[in-house]
Structure formats: C-alpha cells, structure tokens
Amino acid sequence: MKYRILFAKKVTSRQYENITFSYEVEGDDGEMPSDYTKALIVDKVDKWIDEELRSMGLPPLQEAAVLEEEIRIC
Numbered sequence: 759m760k761y762r763i764l765f766a767k768k769v770t771s772r773q774y775e776n777i778t779f780s781y782e783v784e785g786d787d788g789e790m791p792s793d794y795t796k797a798l799i800v801d802k803v804d805k806w807i808d809e810e811l812r813s814m815g816l817p818p819l820q821e822a823a824v825l826e827e828e829i830r831i832c
Contacts, residue, residue: 761786761792762785762830764782765781767828
C-alpha cells in the first residue's frame, strides 16, 4: 500500500518569533512501513529545528515551546 506522510512542527524561537519546519515523503509499505518512515521524519524535523535554534544561540528543542505539531498520513 502506498502512503504519503506530512509532518510539520512550529516552535517559538524568540518572543513573538516562530519557526516552522515540515517534511513530506511518499512511500510504500512493501518497501518501508509507514510507522518506521514517520519516526524517521519526526526525528529529521526535530534535528533541523535543533540546528536552527543552536545557530540562533538558543537552547535546543526540549527547552523551546512547541506551538503546533501536525502529522498527516494519507
């Protein structure tokens, strides 16, 4: 079965400033299960956010306020 996964996360970087990262991938359960793909996508987005926060001199994601998180599997 083919699937498409979209994961997006919005966090507060500084007061009144937010950053949003999203990643979308299509796959096939015969090649890679959707649950495994979802875990890889979430990890990738979290790493991107951490890198961006660190480049801004801010603490990593665990200490940032997560405003919104969305996962769509079609």
